[in-house]
Amino acid sequence: MEFWGWNLQLTENQTINIAFDTIEVYSLSVWASNGGSRSLFAAFRPMHLAAAQLPRLYYKNVDGISKAITDITPTLTNSDIQASIDGEPISLIDFHWSYEQTGQCSAGKESPFPAEELCSMPMVIAQFRKPILAPGKHLLRVRIQDHLSGVIGEGITHFSSNSIGLGF
DSSP states (O other): BBBBESSSOOOOOOOOOOOOOOEEEEEEEEEOSSSSSSSEEEEEEEEETGGGGGEEEEEEEEEEEEEEEOOOOOOOGGGEEEEETTHHHEEEEEEEEEEEEEEEEEEOOTTTTTTEEEEEEEEEEEEEEOOOOOOEEEEEEEEOOOOTOOOEEEEEEEEEEETTTTTT
């Protein structure tokens, strides 16, 4: 069982209610779109701990480059990704897969990768509608549910909104 909190600013007594199961919302970060859309983006690496026992290993062509992929992601659809800021739900606009280079592949007996190969893992970049935010600290909560198994994962991060509501 895993739960991850990122960039937590614990400067006073706080209660953080969490939910956890066997999915990680790993390396969660958030940033505002300052280019005209009222949206924010969240990036994270969803990892299903059961899939880590037998990771899917394959090569994938990403923008014309062959990448060695170690894949332990849950199956996600738009309805499987939910988020809130300070307890208020925010709407998912869309999400896309990207690939984070994570270091050298572990070349075990079953691995198709040479030991010196650099591996990548799938990560999600999700775009949400951005509410009007007061200046100061806020809490983003992202909850995902594996579409096939129903198990969940949740991650949280603190961020600060600026005085004119643009960036963090």
